[in-house]
Amino acid sequence: MSELQQLPARQGRAVALKAGQSIRIVNTHGHQVVDTWAFNAHDLGEFLSMEHMRAAIDRISPKPGDKLVTNKRRPILSLEADSSPGVHDTFIAACDIYRYQGLGCKEYHENCADNLRAGMAGLGLTPSEVPSPLNLWMNIPIKTDGSIGWEEPVSKPGDYVVLKAEMDCIVAMSACPQDIVKINAGAPTDAHYEVLA
Amino acid sequence: MSELQQLPARQGRAVALKAGQSIRIVNTHGHQVVDTWAFNAHDLGEFLSMEHMRAAIDRISPKPGDKLVTNKRRPILSLEADSSPGVHDTFIAACDIYRYQGLGCKEYHENCADNLRAGMAGLGLTPSEVPSPLNLWMNIPIKTDGSIGWEEPVSKPGDYVVLKAEMDCIVAMSACPQDIVKINAGAPTDAHYEVLA
Numbered sequence: 001m002s003e004l005q006q007l008p009a010r011q012g013r014a015v016a017l018k019a020g021q022s023i024r025i026v027n028t029h030g031h032q033v034v035d036t037w038a039f040n041a042h043d044l045g046e047f048l049s050m051e052h053m054r055a056a057i058d059r060i061s062p063k064p065g066d067k068l069v070t071n072k073r074r075p076i077l078s079l080e081a082d083s084s085p086g087v088h089d090t091f092i093a094a095c096d097i098y099r100y101q102g103l104g105c106k107e108y109h110e111n112c113a114d115n116l117r118a119g120m121a122g123l124g125l126t127p128s129e130v131p132s133p134l135n136l137w138m139n140i141p142i143k144t145d146g147s148i149g150w151e152e153p154v155s156k157p158g159d160y161v162v163l164k165a166e167m168d169c170i171v172a173m174s175a176c177p178q179d180i181v182k183i184n185a186g187a188p189t190d191a192h193y194e195v196l197a
Numbered sequence: 198m199s200e201l202q203q204l205p206a207r208q209g210r211a212v213a214l215k216a217g218q219s220i221r222i223v224n225t226h227g228h229q230v231v232d233t234w235a236f237n238a239h240d241l242g243e244f245l246s247m248e249h250m251r252a253a254i255d256r257i258s259p260k261p262g263d264k265l266v267t268n269k270r271r272p273i274l275s276l277e278a279d280s281s282p283g284v285h286d287t288f289i290a291a292c293d294i295y296r297y298q299g300l301g302c303k304e305y306h307e308n309c310a311d312n313l314r315a316g317m318a319g320l321g322l323t324p325s326e327v328p329s330p331l332n333l334w335m336n337i338p339i340k341t342d343g344s345i346g347w348e349e350p351v352s353k354p355g356d357y358v359v360l361k362a363e364m365d366c367i368v369a370m371s372a373c374p375q376d377i378v379k380i381n382a383g384a385p386t387d388a389h390y391e392v393l394a
Binding site (some may be wrong): 130 | 246247252255260271289293296325327329354
């Protein structure tokens with residue numbers, strides 16, 4: 001597994017990591033949001049939780065060195081490295097069929113919630129639910145009046161993060177297919193990942 | 198039910214609302230956080246979801262007039278009135294046994310997650326999970342560097358919010374028992390509520 005794998009545009013993948021292994025997720029073209037989840041490999045009901053993580057790190061978004069915790073407040077991942085400016089979102093739900101219906105889509109639109117399910121299914125697994133994801137490179141600025149923006153990523157081609165498994169876990173990723181709201185600069189693309197020993 | 202009910206300090210309660218009814222939740226002593234949840238009365242797997250709500254209202258916290266949506270992006274509550282300065286939290290998980298263990302408690306500590314379960318049990322119900330709550334009056338400022346604070350409420354005694362049911366729902370509330378971190382000014386108290394026709 002120690003070679004670069006494709007995370008195809010608009011699709012999802014999942015990989016099993018042993019505690020101590022790391023995964024490097026690459027924003028190959030620089031403007032792609034990657035929704036990311038992690039589940040305890042031995043209990044899919046325990047998973048990376050944004051609302052517990054924020055309380056644990058006392059920040060709205062993680063920085064290198066931070067331990068990211070589950071809904072049982074146990075570290076499941078740590079953010080080892082981030083070559084990008086560190087603009088990631090922890091506030092916004094994965095896009096889903098309801099989101100695209102609300103945006104006016106009459107036909108099925110690929111979405112991160114279904115991509116999570118498809119990625120996990122590739123390992124023969126079913127997620128316990130669709131937790132709020134760690135949205136790598138998603139740029140949701142908070143303005144002084146409490147309103148939020150939906151902006152393009154500020155990352156550059158080849159930027160990456162390295163996430164280390166703090167327990168045996170399943171990491172799932174979706175190359176976000178959002179092409180209506182401009183969070184992927186209007187053009188969803190491939191990303192890549194590799195498992196590091 | 199159209200009279201003021203006690204939400205005892207450190208405890209939880211739940212009430213069933215028909216679509217069109219409202220609940221007024223009162224911060225009787227002015228410095229009490231009330232964790233608040235809402236579940237579709239006919240499908241407890243559908244519930245008020247902070248990460249979907251933020252995307253729907255384009256804000257980090259609701260204002261009067263906002264419709265608050267579920268994990269299926271359907272309105273379940275609307276915020277009809279807020280006599281307080283409007284400082285409420287949508288980022289932080291309900292406190293739970295793991296939180297108090299992490300804060301050094303060796304014995305059981307009352308917590309909002311168990312209060313949700315107890316409040317729902319009072320209606321013979323079991324929540325499908327512990328969703329991230331709408332933390333009324335919880336003051337978690339975001340600083341310019343992305344770090345968060347844990348501050349005392351800025352509300353005054355008697356401040357209230359009115360939430361209108363947009364579907365038949367169960368509203369659960371916990372008078373947050375947090376007495377280590379200073380979010381309740383160190384002194385958890387009663388709050389009150391009343392159902393409005």
